[in-house]
Structures are given as C-alpha cells and as structure tokens.
Amino acid sequence: MDNDSIEKYVKKYRPMVYRLAYSMVRRCEDAEDISQDVFVRLCRFRGEFDSEEGARAWLCRVAINLAKDMLKSANRRCTAELTEDIPAKTNEDTGLLEAIQRLSPEDTAVLYLFYYEGYSVKDIARIRRSTSAAIRTRLSRARERLRKMLTEEDYI
Amino acid sequence: MKERFNGYFDKLTPPTTDDEFLAAVRRKAEKMDKKMRINKKAIAIPVAAALMVGVTAAATGLFGFNELFSGYIVSDESIGDELLSTINEVKVNSSDDDYTMELKSVTGTKDRVMGRFEIVRTDGAPILTEGDWDITSHWFVNSINENDGPSLVSGWEAQCLWFDSTENGNVSAYFEIASTSYTIVDTSVMLYIDNLYMGNERGDKLMIPVTMCLEFNYTPSEKASVEKRIGGKNNSFEMMLNTRYSDTESVEVNILENYFSCLGGWIYLDSDSSLICSDENEITLIMDDGTEVMCYTTWYGKAIEFFYCVDGDRDEFREGKSMSAVDISKAVAVRINGMEFPLE
Numbered sequence: 029m030d031n032d033s034i035e036k037y038v039k040k041y042r043p044m045v046y047r048l049a050y051s052m053v054r055r056c057e058d059a060e061d062i063s064q065d066v067f068v069r070l071c072r073f074r075g076e077f078d079s080e081e082g083a084r085a086w087l088c089r090v091a092i093n094l095a096k097d098m099l100k101s102a103n104r105r106c107t108a109e110l111t112e113d114i115p116a117k118t119n120e121d122t123g124l125l126e127a128i129q130r131l132s133p134e135d136t137a138v139l140y141l142f143y144y145e146g147y148s149v150k151d152i153a154r155i156r157r158s159t160s161a162a163i164r165t166r167l168s169r170a171r172e173r174l175r176k177m178l179t180e181e182d183y184i
Numbered sequence: 185m186k187e188r189f190n191g192y193f194d195k196l197t198p199p200t201t202d203d204e205f206l207a208a209v210r211r212k213a214e215k216m217d218k219k220m221r222i223n224k225k226a227i228a229i230p231v232a233a234a235l236m237v238g239v240t241a242a243a244t245g246l247f248g249f250n251e252l253f254s255g256y257i258v259s260d261e262s263i264g265d266e267l268l269s270t271i272n273e274v275k276v277n278s279s280d281d282d283y284t285m286e287l288k289s290v291t292g293t294k295d296r297v298m299g300r301f302e303i304v305r306t307d308g309a310p311i312l313t314e315g316d317w318d319i320t321s322h323w324f325v326n327s328i329n330e331n332d333g334p335s336l337v338s339g340w341e342a343q344c345l346w347f348d349s350t351e352n353g354n355v356s357a358y359f360e361i362a363s364t365s366y367t368i369v370d371t372s373v374m375l376y377i378d379n380l381y382m383g384n385e386r387g388d389k390l391m392i393p394v395t396m397c398l399e400f401n402y403t404p405s406e407k408a409s410v411e412k413r414i415g416g417k418n419n420s421f422e423m424m425l426n427t428r429y430s431d432t433e434s435v436e437v438n439i440l441e442n443y444f445s446c447l448g449g450w451i452y453l454d455s456d457s458s459l460i461c462s463d464e465n466e467i468t469l470i471m472d473d474g475t476e477v478m479c480y481t482t483w484y485g486k487a488i489e490f491f492y493c494v495d496g497d498r499d500e501f502r503e504g505k506s507m508s509a510v511d512i513s514k515a516v517a518v519r520i521n522g523m524e525f526p527l528e
Contacts, residue, residue: 034209038202046198056199063198067209124192143186144193175185 034071041084042067044145045091051140052095052133062094088145088155092137099133127177135170142167273372279395282306285377287398288356297373297402303355303380310353311392315384319347322378325361345375355380374399470517 045066050059069090077083128136141147141155149167153160198205276285288300305311323345345359359375380392468476 035202035206038206038209042198042202042205047193047196050196051193060199060205064205064209064212067205068212071209071213124188128189128192139189140193143189171185174189178185 029071034067037070037083037087038067041087044084045087047144048088048091048137048140049095051128051136052092053098054129054133058098062091062098065094066090085151085155088141092156095133095137123178127174130177131170131173135166135173138163138166139170139174273399273401275397275399277397277399280393283311283392283394283396285375285396285398287400297359297361300356300358301375301398302350303357303377303396305354311355312349312353312382312390313388314353315386317349317382317384319349319355319380319382321347321380324376325359325374355382370401370403372399373402468519470519472516476519 042063046059046063049062049066050056053059053062066087070087077086131139138152138156141152142149147155149160149163152167153163156163200208274287278284282305284304284306286302286304288302303311325345345357348356348358350356357375357377361373375398377394377396377398380390380394382390382392470476
C-alpha cells in the first residue's frame, strides 16, 4: 500500500485501532505497539479493500488478533497490574475504570466496538469471525456484569 | 452507561503524534524489509550447502514420520503420510552452531498453517534448567511464493507464536499463520527467531544471542486438517448444535461441518469455532487415565485452545488468571454439553 494511503488510514483510524487495542491489553505502550504493528501490516497489504468499511473492519480484526497474541505471550500472563496509563480523572471515572478492567479483554473489546464504534452485532460477528448469537450473548453478559459492578460501587 | 463508557474511551488518545507514529511504523517496516533482504540472500545459498543442510536434517531425523509427528495425536501412519506430503524442503539456518531448530509438527489448510518446533542445543544438553520459564523472542514470519516473487507477508492476516519449555529443557514454540487469501499454498514459510529471552520465578534471567531461521515449503493436503476428528461427520453432534441454536440462529448451524483435529494444545476446526467456544457450551476433556478436565476454551480463528479449569470457576479464566495449557494429546474423548465424542 502506498504512503499516501497509509497516512490517510493512520489519520482516520489510528485512534480507533489504539482504543480497541487498549481495551484489550490496557497498557498505553502495548496499545501503541500493537497500533504500529497493525499499520506495518497495512503497509504490507497488497490486496484491495472492497470499501472503506472493509478497511475499517480489517484494521479492527488485525488489532484484535495482535492484542490476543500479546495477551497470550508468556510475559503478559504473569504481569497483570494495571495501575498506570489510565485516563481516569475523577472518582466516578475510577469506578468505571475499575469495572472495565474487571471485564475480560474480549468483553471489553466487544463493548467498545458496539458502543463506541457503533458496530452492529452482525458486524462485530463478522470482524470477530464469530456468530451473531455468540456476540449477542457476550455483549449481554458483559453489559450486565458492568452494570452490576457499577451498581455495587454506587457509581450508577 | 453508554455515555460513561464512551466518555472513558473519549479520553483515551494515542500518546504520540501522527507524524511520530508514522515514523515509527516506517522504521518497523524498514526493519522487516532489511530482514527480508537478508533472508533472500540466505535462500540463495549454494546447492551444495543446501544439500548438506538436507542431509543434516535427514540425519537428525527431521524428515521421518515419527520424529516429525510424534507430537501429534495421530497414530494412523496412512494419514501421517498425507501429512508428510504437506511439507518439504525443510531448512534450518542458525547464527550459532550450538543451537538449531527442529520442526516437530505442521498442519493446516490452504489459508492457515500451524505447527510446533523446538529450539535445541546441538550437543543435546538442556537449554533450560527445571522450573517454569517465561520465554520470548523477537520473531517474525515470512513467506515467498515463487509465482508471485518475493511477496513475503502480503495478505497475511495474522501470525502468532508462543513459547514454552519442554520436559527435557528445550524451548518449544507453537506457531499459527493465517492468510487473507490462499498465499500459503505451495509457499515457502519462514520463521525467524532473533535472540531468546528467558526468565523464571526465581529471578533467573537468560538471553541467548542467536538468530535462527526455519524454512519449509507448505502444501496442504486434504487430510492435513482432519487428522483427528471428534465423531467425524456425526449427525448427533450437528443435531445438538441445531437444538441449541435453531431458535435464534438456525442458518448458522449449517456452516458447522463437525471436523475437529488436534494439534498440541489445540483442537482445530475447519469451520467456525465460535459455535463451540460460545460461553453456552461446557466442554470437558476425558483423558486416557480416566480423569476429566473441565476446560475453558479460547478461540483463534478456527482453532480452539484449551486450558485447565483448576477450581471449576470459569469466570476465573475469563479474567485471564491461572491458565494452564492442557496436553490434549492425552485426551481420548471430548464431552460437549453432556454429549461425548470419542477421539478417533
């Protein structure tokens, strides 16, 4: 892919890739690292995207796969403290942050794609190569867990 | 909740400017290019040297069925022959004569290849002492398709490689490579390892400054992905899923073809694994000694990774705690939602 296209995609989709990666790995430097790797792969991509939406979905899928790789790595498994790099500013934010961090990475990613990026269940299923039923179940459970945690903490 | 959730992510912005980011991306890409160029030189080694590598590989048993596939659950040699035909031209290059790589298993389909290799000392001594070690390395995967020239990583959707240590102190590594197209077919796959970093709970740290490349030509055979099935094309299995999903997603049942195959700590499916790995499915492995291991599964494309569920609390695993890979080579059956499927 040529430099102009890469620049265009970076400007447009880098925040999305970064946030999606962060939702799973929950460390700024790791999310940045994954973002870089995603766009390195985009540099190598020689196919053509069917549409802008196709490119966006491809970036999401690669970001998720790379985040999963990182989470699987031996080093990541034994370091789970997530106290820095947090965009929380208020007590309310801290409560939300803690609740989000208690969700599994996969649940957070699905919530992120659904709420923040506005993807439909069907689209998320396509990105995740999963089924709508599985995504719906995951979404529903994640939402419920998040709501429960926030209620318990009196943040909602 | 949606507003608060989105507000949280609104505040999350990348730590560098786009220009800095692009520069970093280019540096990484250039680094890969550089390695590719080195790689191309390595391919052009004289025929005599290549033959010598081949002879060495043969002498160490690299091409033998048992040596190649002893890590598989497969015991059917007729299937093994098919598997064997899926790879050839195995080559190993190492910057340090003390270390080499041994390919232990390979399988896959036309858009996905997975397998395991070990990094060993040539004198047979263990690399690692006893205990649990975390191992990592700088690594990358490459490919060259003769028809397309050095297209290398073009179209490669995902790559992953993770390390473990073996009982005899070698470094074991599982790899999985997926392509957005079928670029893996009849393709030279190369796995690069650049330095090994190891650490254990006692605080011991070890770095081996070695650069190695394992190369093999991969062509999937029809049987490569079906060396192990659970119940084969089992109607009852399909019915079970149909029952489970027909009320909401009946159309998706049709995409499941019931194929399972096993590889190391993975069970591989040739259809969408998410049907199996849904939270709604309870999966238990029945081991050869009769013990039952309730598992939490994660999925990666079409492969399922199994973990022990030590205390029976599946939520623990969703939090990523206390996961321990299952050696499914000792599994004789799988029970899914109460129905048992023998591993052939």
